[in-house]
Amino acid sequence: MKSVLYCTIAALLGVLSITPSHAQSSAGQAADATAPAIDPVAIRQIKAMTDNLRKLTSFEVKADTLNDMVMADNQTLQFAGSVTYKAMVPGKLFVDSRTDRKQRQYYYDGKQFTVYAPRMGYYGSIPASGSLADLVDTAQGKFGIDLPLSDLFTWGTEAGQLDDITSATYVGPAKIGEDWTSQYAVREGNVDWQVWITEGDNPLPRKLVLTANDDPARPSYIATLTWKTNPTLAASTFTFTPPDGATEIKVLPASVSTLTAEETAQ
Protein backbone atom coordinates (compact mmCIF):
# COMPACT_ATOMS: atom_id res chain seq x y z
CA MET A 1 0.00 0.00 0.00
CA LYS A 2 2.61 2.40 1.09
CA SER A 3 4.79 1.76 -1.88
CA VAL A 4 1.87 2.42 -4.20
CA LEU A 5 1.24 5.71 -2.48
CA TYR A 6 4.88 6.66 -2.73
CA CYS A 7 4.86 5.80 -6.38
CA THR A 8 1.80 7.94 -6.93
CA ILE A 9 3.37 10.84 -5.15
CA ALA A 10 6.56 10.36 -7.05
CA ALA A 11 4.64 10.23 -10.30
CA LEU A 12 2.73 13.37 -9.38
CA LEU A 13 5.93 15.11 -8.44
CA GLY A 14 7.37 13.93 -11.68
CA VAL A 15 4.46 15.41 -13.57
CA LEU A 16 4.74 18.60 -11.61
CA SER A 17 8.42 18.86 -12.18
CA ILE A 18 8.11 18.05 -15.87
CA THR A 19 5.21 20.36 -16.58
CA PRO A 20 6.95 23.63 -15.80
CA SER A 21 9.99 22.72 -17.82
CA HIS A 22 7.78 21.91 -20.84
CA ALA A 23 5.87 25.11 -20.35
CA GLN A 24 9.12 26.97 -20.17
CA SER A 25 10.47 25.47 -23.34
CA SER A 26 7.28 26.21 -25.29
CA ALA A 27 7.37 29.74 -24.00
CA GLY A 28 10.95 29.94 -25.11
CA GLN A 29 10.05 28.67 -28.55
CA ALA A 30 7.19 31.09 -28.83
CA ALA A 31 9.52 33.94 -28.00
CA ASP A 32 12.06 32.71 -30.53
CA ALA A 33 9.52 32.19 -33.28
CA THR A 34 9.84 35.73 -34.55
CA ALA A 35 13.62 35.88 -34.28
CA PRO A 36 15.83 34.63 -37.09
CA ALA A 37 17.00 31.11 -36.44
CA ILE A 38 19.91 30.13 -38.57
CA ASP A 39 21.30 26.76 -37.72
CA PRO A 40 24.94 26.87 -38.84
CA VAL A 41 24.95 23.12 -39.41
CA ALA A 42 21.96 23.41 -41.74
CA ILE A 43 23.67 26.20 -43.66
CA ARG A 44 26.83 24.11 -43.88
CA GLN A 45 24.92 21.13 -45.29
CA ILE A 46 23.04 23.27 -47.80
CA LYS A 47 26.28 24.90 -48.85
CA ALA A 48 27.91 21.50 -49.27
CA MET A 49 25.07 20.62 -51.65
CA THR A 50 25.39 23.86 -53.64
CA ASP A 51 29.17 23.44 -53.86
CA ASN A 52 28.69 19.87 -55.02
CA LEU A 53 26.37 21.06 -57.80
CA ARG A 54 29.18 23.18 -59.17
CA LYS A 55 31.57 20.23 -59.17
CA LEU A 56 29.46 18.34 -61.71
CA THR A 57 30.85 18.46 -65.23
CA SER A 58 27.52 17.48 -66.72
CA PHE A 59 24.15 16.48 -65.42
CA GLU A 60 20.72 15.45 -66.49
CA VAL A 61 17.89 16.09 -64.09
CA LYS A 62 14.18 15.57 -64.44
CA ALA A 63 11.90 17.58 -62.20
CA ASP A 64 8.35 16.44 -61.67
CA THR A 65 6.57 19.59 -60.68
CA LEU A 66 3.37 20.75 -59.03
CA ASN A 67 2.58 24.40 -59.41
CA ASP A 68 -0.01 26.35 -57.45
CA MET A 69 -1.95 29.09 -59.15
CA VAL A 70 -4.03 31.37 -56.99
CA MET A 71 -7.28 32.33 -58.63
CA ALA A 72 -8.86 35.73 -58.42
CA ASP A 73 -11.21 34.44 -55.73
CA ASN A 74 -8.21 33.10 -53.74
CA GLN A 75 -8.90 29.47 -54.50
CA THR A 76 -5.60 27.76 -55.19
CA LEU A 77 -5.42 25.33 -58.09
CA GLN A 78 -2.65 22.86 -58.78
CA PHE A 79 -1.04 22.20 -62.15
CA ALA A 80 1.37 19.39 -62.84
CA GLY A 81 4.34 19.45 -65.14
CA SER A 82 7.86 18.34 -65.73
CA VAL A 83 11.13 19.99 -66.56
CA THR A 84 14.07 18.08 -67.98
CA TYR A 85 17.46 19.70 -67.88
CA LYS A 86 20.53 18.51 -69.71
CA ALA A 87 23.51 20.59 -68.80
CA MET A 88 27.18 20.54 -69.65
CA VAL A 89 29.69 22.70 -67.85
CA PRO A 90 30.70 25.39 -68.46
CA GLY A 91 28.01 26.59 -70.84
CA LYS A 92 25.66 24.23 -72.63
CA LEU A 93 22.06 23.63 -71.72
CA PHE A 94 18.88 22.02 -73.00
CA VAL A 95 15.58 22.45 -71.20
CA ASP A 96 12.28 20.76 -71.95
CA SER A 97 9.51 22.27 -69.88
CA ARG A 98 5.97 20.94 -70.01
CA THR A 99 3.10 21.94 -67.83
CA ASP A 100 -0.61 21.48 -68.18
CA ARG A 101 -0.69 24.92 -69.75
CA LYS A 102 2.55 25.54 -71.53
CA GLN A 103 5.33 23.76 -73.38
CA ARG A 104 8.71 25.27 -74.06
CA GLN A 105 12.14 24.06 -75.07
CA TYR A 106 15.31 26.02 -74.52
CA TYR A 107 18.64 25.47 -76.23
CA TYR A 108 21.91 27.06 -75.23
CA ASP A 109 25.05 26.13 -77.12
CA GLY A 110 27.36 28.69 -75.55
CA LYS A 111 26.70 31.35 -78.20
CA GLN A 112 23.00 31.45 -78.74
CA PHE A 113 19.95 30.87 -76.58
CA THR A 114 16.79 29.73 -78.33
CA VAL A 115 13.28 29.44 -76.96
CA TYR A 116 10.91 27.20 -78.88
CA ALA A 117 7.18 26.60 -78.42
CA PRO A 118 6.62 23.18 -80.02
CA ARG A 119 2.84 23.38 -80.15
CA MET A 120 2.82 26.83 -81.72
CA GLY A 121 5.88 26.25 -83.88
CA TYR A 122 7.47 29.57 -82.98
CA TYR A 123 11.09 29.97 -81.97
CA GLY A 124 13.25 32.92 -81.11
CA SER A 125 16.98 33.25 -80.52
CA ILE A 126 19.09 35.67 -78.60
CA PRO A 127 22.84 35.97 -78.30
CA ALA A 128 24.18 34.68 -74.99
CA SER A 129 27.53 33.56 -73.69
CA GLY A 130 29.29 32.40 -70.58
CA SER A 131 28.42 29.99 -67.82
CA LEU A 132 24.99 28.62 -67.04
CA ALA A 133 24.70 31.18 -64.24
CA ASP A 134 25.53 33.87 -66.81
CA LEU A 135 22.84 32.47 -69.06
CA VAL A 136 20.25 32.63 -66.28
CA ASP A 137 21.25 36.25 -65.75
CA THR A 138 21.07 37.16 -69.44
CA ALA A 139 17.83 35.32 -70.12
CA GLN A 140 16.10 36.76 -67.10
CA GLY A 141 17.71 40.18 -66.84
CA LYS A 142 17.85 41.13 -70.50
CA PHE A 143 15.01 39.15 -72.00
CA GLY A 144 12.75 38.33 -69.12
CA ILE A 145 12.89 34.59 -69.68
CA ASP A 146 12.67 32.81 -66.36
CA LEU A 147 14.07 29.32 -66.25
CA PRO A 148 12.33 27.31 -63.53
CA LEU A 149 14.62 26.01 -60.78
CA SER A 150 17.38 28.31 -61.93
CA ASP A 151 18.95 27.76 -58.52
CA LEU A 152 20.41 24.57 -59.96
CA PHE A 153 22.70 26.81 -62.03
CA THR A 154 23.23 29.73 -59.71
CA TRP A 155 23.74 28.01 -56.38
CA GLY A 156 27.44 27.81 -55.59
CA THR A 157 28.20 30.85 -57.76
CA GLU A 158 28.33 34.56 -57.08
CA ALA A 159 24.71 34.86 -58.19
CA GLY A 160 23.46 32.17 -55.85
CA GLN A 161 24.84 33.11 -52.47
CA LEU A 162 23.01 32.05 -49.35
CA ASP A 163 23.62 35.37 -47.60
CA ASP A 164 19.99 36.50 -47.61
CA ILE A 165 18.76 33.51 -45.68
CA THR A 166 17.04 34.64 -42.49
CA SER A 167 16.14 31.23 -41.14
CA ALA A 168 17.48 27.75 -41.74
CA THR A 169 16.74 24.61 -39.77
CA TYR A 170 17.18 20.88 -40.08
CA VAL A 171 13.77 19.19 -40.09
CA GLY A 172 14.75 15.53 -40.11
CA PRO A 173 15.41 12.51 -42.28
CA ALA A 174 13.06 11.72 -45.15
CA LYS A 175 12.90 8.99 -47.74
CA ILE A 176 12.21 10.00 -51.33
CA GLY A 177 11.90 7.07 -53.69
CA GLU A 178 14.76 4.82 -52.64
CA ASP A 179 16.90 7.66 -51.39
CA TRP A 180 17.40 8.80 -47.84
CA THR A 181 17.56 12.54 -47.59
CA SER A 182 17.78 15.28 -44.99
CA GLN A 183 15.03 17.85 -45.03
CA TYR A 184 15.85 21.50 -44.36
CA ALA A 185 13.53 24.48 -43.99
CA VAL A 186 14.78 27.86 -45.12
CA ARG A 187 13.33 31.33 -45.22
CA GLU A 188 14.87 33.71 -47.75
CA GLY A 189 13.23 36.97 -48.76
CA ASN A 190 9.76 36.41 -50.14
CA VAL A 191 10.30 32.70 -50.49
CA ASP A 192 10.06 30.04 -47.82
CA TRP A 193 11.78 27.00 -49.20
CA GLN A 194 12.48 23.45 -48.24
CA VAL A 195 15.13 21.25 -49.68
CA TRP A 196 15.65 17.52 -49.32
CA ILE A 197 19.35 16.77 -49.75
CA THR A 198 20.55 13.27 -50.50
CA GLU A 199 22.79 11.73 -47.90
CA GLY A 200 26.31 10.62 -48.69
CA ASP A 201 29.28 12.18 -50.40
CA ASN A 202 27.34 13.35 -53.48
CA PRO A 203 24.77 15.66 -51.86
CA LEU A 204 22.14 16.81 -54.36
CA PRO A 205 18.74 18.46 -54.02
CA ARG A 206 16.29 15.56 -54.36
CA LYS A 207 13.24 17.72 -53.77
CA LEU A 208 12.46 21.42 -53.52
CA VAL A 209 9.37 23.20 -52.28
CA LEU A 210 9.23 26.94 -52.89
CA THR A 211 6.44 28.83 -51.18
CA ALA A 212 5.56 32.50 -51.55
CA ASN A 213 5.44 33.91 -48.04
CA ASP A 214 4.16 37.31 -49.13
CA ASP A 215 0.71 36.11 -50.09
CA PRO A 216 -1.97 34.79 -47.73
CA ALA A 217 -2.70 31.96 -50.17
CA ARG A 218 0.94 30.83 -49.95
CA PRO A 219 1.22 29.21 -53.38
CA SER A 220 3.93 26.58 -53.68
CA TYR A 221 6.04 25.12 -56.44
CA ILE A 222 6.99 21.55 -55.67
CA ALA A 223 9.73 19.82 -57.64
CA THR A 224 10.96 16.28 -57.14
CA LEU A 225 14.28 15.80 -58.86
CA THR A 226 15.74 12.67 -60.41
CA TRP A 227 19.44 12.98 -61.15
CA LYS A 228 21.93 11.55 -63.57
CA THR A 229 25.28 13.02 -62.73
CA ASN A 230 28.09 13.35 -65.22
CA PRO A 231 26.32 11.65 -68.16
CA THR A 232 27.79 11.82 -71.64
CA LEU A 233 25.74 14.29 -73.65
CA ALA A 234 26.05 14.79 -77.40
CA ALA A 235 26.84 18.33 -78.55
CA SER A 236 23.79 18.21 -80.82
CA THR A 237 21.61 18.12 -77.69
CA PHE A 238 22.26 21.81 -77.22
CA THR A 239 21.90 23.04 -80.79
CA PHE A 240 18.49 24.06 -82.03
CA THR A 241 17.59 22.87 -85.50
CA PRO A 242 14.25 24.31 -86.59
CA PRO A 243 11.78 21.51 -87.33
CA ASP A 244 9.73 21.68 -90.51
CA GLY A 245 7.04 24.27 -90.22
CA ALA A 246 8.69 26.17 -87.40
CA THR A 247 8.94 29.91 -87.88
CA GLU A 248 11.33 32.32 -86.26
CA ILE A 249 9.88 35.24 -84.39
CA LYS A 250 11.68 37.96 -82.52
CA VAL A 251 12.45 37.94 -78.84
CA LEU A 252 11.86 41.33 -77.33
CA PRO A 253 14.68 42.65 -75.20
CA ALA A 254 13.30 43.58 -71.82
CA SER A 255 13.98 47.27 -72.46
CA VAL A 256 12.13 47.20 -75.78
CA SER A 257 9.18 45.51 -74.15
CA THR A 258 8.84 48.56 -71.97
CA LEU A 259 9.35 51.00 -74.83
CA THR A 260 6.75 49.19 -76.85
CA ALA A 261 4.36 49.43 -73.98
CA GLU A 262 4.96 53.15 -73.63
CA GLU A 263 4.68 53.85 -77.34
CA THR A 264 1.56 51.80 -77.56
CA ALA A 265 0.02 53.85 -74.81
CA GLN A 266 0.46 57.09 -76.73
Place this chain on the structure above:
Amino acid sequence: MKTTTAAMAFTVLGLSLVLCAPQAVSPIGDADAGPPARRGAPHSTHAGRGGGGHAAPHGNAQRSGNHNTNVNRNTNVNRNTNVNVNSSRHVDVDIDNDHGWDHDYHPVATAAAVTATVAVTSAVIGSIVNSPPSGCVTTSMNGIAYQQCGNTWYQPQYAGSNVQYVVVNPPY
Protein backbone atom coordinates in the same frame (compact mmCIF):
# COMPACT_ATOMS: atom_id res chain seq x y z
CA MET B 1 -1.49 58.15 -58.17
CA LYS B 2 -0.34 55.12 -60.02
CA THR B 3 -2.99 53.10 -58.30
CA THR B 4 -5.67 55.45 -59.50
CA THR B 5 -4.39 55.34 -63.05
CA ALA B 6 -4.23 51.59 -62.92
CA ALA B 7 -7.72 51.33 -61.54
CA MET B 8 -9.06 53.54 -64.31
CA ALA B 9 -7.18 51.59 -66.87
CA PHE B 10 -8.57 48.37 -65.50
CA THR B 11 -12.03 49.71 -65.92
CA VAL B 12 -11.40 50.86 -69.46
CA LEU B 13 -9.91 47.54 -70.34
CA GLY B 14 -12.68 45.70 -68.63
CA LEU B 15 -15.37 47.50 -70.56
CA SER B 16 -13.52 47.05 -73.81
CA LEU B 17 -13.12 43.38 -73.19
CA VAL B 18 -16.82 43.03 -72.68
CA LEU B 19 -17.25 44.24 -76.23
CA CYS B 20 -14.33 42.51 -77.83
CA ALA B 21 -13.75 39.37 -75.86
CA PRO B 22 -13.30 36.41 -78.14
CA GLN B 23 -15.60 33.55 -77.42
CA ALA B 24 -13.57 30.50 -78.28
CA VAL B 25 -10.20 29.04 -77.55
CA SER B 26 -7.56 30.10 -80.00
CA PRO B 27 -6.25 27.01 -81.74
CA ILE B 28 -2.65 28.09 -81.51
CA GLY B 29 -2.59 29.12 -77.87
CA ASP B 30 -1.07 26.97 -75.20
CA ALA B 31 -3.90 27.18 -72.76
CA ASP B 32 -6.77 24.81 -72.77
CA ALA B 33 -9.12 26.55 -70.43
CA GLY B 34 -9.09 27.98 -67.01
CA PRO B 35 -10.45 30.51 -64.64
CA PRO B 36 -8.63 33.80 -64.08
CA ALA B 37 -5.53 33.49 -61.95
CA ARG B 38 -3.98 36.29 -59.96
CA ARG B 39 -0.57 34.80 -59.26
CA GLY B 40 1.61 31.72 -59.27
CA ALA B 41 4.23 30.21 -57.02
CA PRO B 42 7.92 31.17 -57.01
CA HIS B 43 10.06 28.98 -59.25
CA SER B 44 13.40 29.72 -57.70
CA THR B 45 14.60 30.75 -54.27
CA HIS B 46 15.44 34.18 -55.62
CA ALA B 47 12.10 34.77 -57.29
CA GLY B 48 10.48 38.08 -56.68
CA ARG B 49 13.50 40.00 -55.55
CA GLY B 50 16.89 41.14 -56.58
CA GLY B 51 19.76 38.77 -56.36
CA GLY B 52 22.68 37.54 -58.28
CA GLY B 53 23.00 40.76 -60.18
CA HIS B 54 19.43 40.83 -61.43
CA ALA B 55 17.58 44.06 -61.20
CA ALA B 56 15.39 44.18 -58.16
CA PRO B 57 11.89 43.50 -59.40
CA HIS B 58 10.15 45.23 -56.55
CA GLY B 59 12.10 48.44 -56.78
CA ASN B 60 12.90 49.06 -60.39
CA ALA B 61 10.64 46.88 -62.39
CA GLN B 62 9.32 49.66 -64.54
CA ARG B 63 12.64 51.25 -65.23
CA SER B 64 15.09 48.47 -65.66
CA GLY B 65 15.57 44.80 -65.47
CA ASN B 66 12.47 42.72 -65.26
CA HIS B 67 10.54 44.03 -68.18
CA ASN B 68 9.52 40.61 -69.11
CA THR B 69 7.72 40.74 -65.92
CA ASN B 70 5.86 43.74 -67.21
CA VAL B 71 4.80 41.88 -70.25
CA ASN B 72 3.72 38.88 -68.30
CA ARG B 73 1.73 41.23 -66.24
CA ASN B 74 -0.51 41.75 -69.23
CA THR B 75 -2.12 38.54 -68.28
CA ASN B 76 -2.52 39.55 -64.74
CA VAL B 77 -4.00 42.76 -65.92
CA ASN B 78 -6.66 40.85 -67.75
CA ARG B 79 -7.26 38.82 -64.70
CA ASN B 80 -7.46 41.82 -62.48
CA THR B 81 -9.91 43.25 -64.90
CA ASN B 82 -11.99 40.19 -64.54
CA VAL B 83 -11.92 40.66 -60.85
CA ASN B 84 -13.06 44.25 -61.05
CA VAL B 85 -15.70 43.84 -63.67
CA ASN B 86 -16.58 40.46 -62.33
CA SER B 87 -18.62 38.72 -64.91
CA SER B 88 -18.34 35.10 -65.80
CA ARG B 89 -18.32 36.08 -69.47
CA HIS B 90 -14.87 37.50 -69.02
CA VAL B 91 -13.45 34.14 -68.28
CA ASP B 92 -13.45 33.66 -72.02
CA VAL B 93 -10.75 36.25 -72.29
CA ASP B 94 -8.45 34.26 -70.11
CA ILE B 95 -9.16 31.00 -71.78
CA ASP B 96 -7.51 32.32 -74.86
CA ASN B 97 -4.14 32.89 -73.35
CA ASP B 98 -1.69 30.85 -71.40
CA HIS B 99 0.40 33.77 -70.48
CA GLY B 100 1.53 33.90 -66.94
CA TRP B 101 0.10 30.53 -66.14
CA ASP B 102 3.42 29.30 -64.97
CA HIS B 103 5.00 32.57 -64.11
CA ASP B 104 5.36 34.59 -61.02
CA TYR B 105 3.74 37.89 -60.68
CA HIS B 106 5.01 41.19 -59.43
CA PRO B 107 2.35 43.76 -58.66
CA VAL B 108 4.80 46.62 -59.16
CA ALA B 109 4.80 46.16 -62.88
CA THR B 110 1.07 46.17 -63.28
CA ALA B 111 0.60 49.83 -64.14
CA ALA B 112 2.88 49.75 -67.17
CA ALA B 113 1.30 46.60 -68.45
CA VAL B 114 -2.13 48.06 -68.07
CA THR B 115 -1.15 51.02 -70.14
CA ALA B 116 -0.01 48.74 -72.90
CA THR B 117 -3.08 46.61 -72.78
CA VAL B 118 -5.51 49.47 -72.85
CA ALA B 119 -4.22 50.48 -76.23
CA VAL B 120 -4.81 46.95 -77.39
CA THR B 121 -8.50 47.35 -77.12
CA SER B 122 -8.46 50.13 -79.67
CA ALA B 123 -6.90 47.57 -82.07
CA VAL B 124 -4.53 50.03 -83.70
CA ILE B 125 -1.33 49.12 -85.47
CA GLY B 126 1.32 48.41 -82.89
CA SER B 127 -1.04 47.38 -80.16
CA ILE B 128 -0.39 44.09 -78.39
CA VAL B 129 -2.58 41.23 -77.29
CA ASN B 130 -1.74 38.06 -75.45
CA SER B 131 -3.61 35.99 -77.97
CA PRO B 132 -5.37 36.72 -81.23
CA PRO B 133 -9.13 36.22 -81.58
CA SER B 134 -10.38 32.79 -82.49
CA GLY B 135 -10.67 31.86 -86.11
CA CYS B 136 -7.43 33.52 -87.14
CA VAL B 137 -5.35 31.90 -89.84
CA THR B 138 -1.77 31.00 -89.09
CA THR B 139 0.35 32.03 -92.02
CA SER B 140 3.87 32.97 -92.96
CA MET B 141 5.02 35.42 -95.62
CA ASN B 142 8.62 36.07 -96.53
CA GLY B 143 9.66 34.08 -93.53
CA ILE B 144 7.60 36.18 -91.16
CA ALA B 145 4.87 34.56 -89.12
CA TYR B 146 1.43 36.13 -88.93
CA GLN B 147 -1.99 35.48 -87.56
CA GLN B 148 -4.50 36.85 -90.01
CA CYS B 149 -7.88 37.66 -88.58
CA GLY B 150 -9.95 39.23 -91.34
CA ASN B 151 -8.36 42.59 -92.04
CA THR B 152 -6.31 42.54 -88.91
CA TRP B 153 -2.84 41.02 -88.99
CA TYR B 154 -0.99 40.01 -85.89
CA GLN B 155 2.71 39.29 -85.69
CA PRO B 156 3.80 36.96 -82.89
CA GLN B 157 6.83 37.76 -80.76
CA TYR B 158 8.35 36.46 -77.58
CA ALA B 159 8.05 38.65 -74.52
CA GLY B 160 9.84 36.60 -71.95
CA SER B 161 8.84 33.02 -72.63
CA ASN B 162 5.32 34.04 -73.59
CA VAL B 163 4.20 34.61 -77.15
CA GLN B 164 2.31 37.86 -77.61
CA TYR B 165 0.84 39.36 -80.77
CA VAL B 166 1.36 42.81 -82.21
CA VAL B 167 -1.13 44.29 -84.65
CA VAL B 168 0.81 45.12 -87.82
CA ASN B 169 0.09 46.52 -91.25
CA PRO B 170 -1.08 43.87 -93.71
CA PRO B 171 1.99 42.49 -95.45
CA TYR B 172 0.48 43.21 -98.90
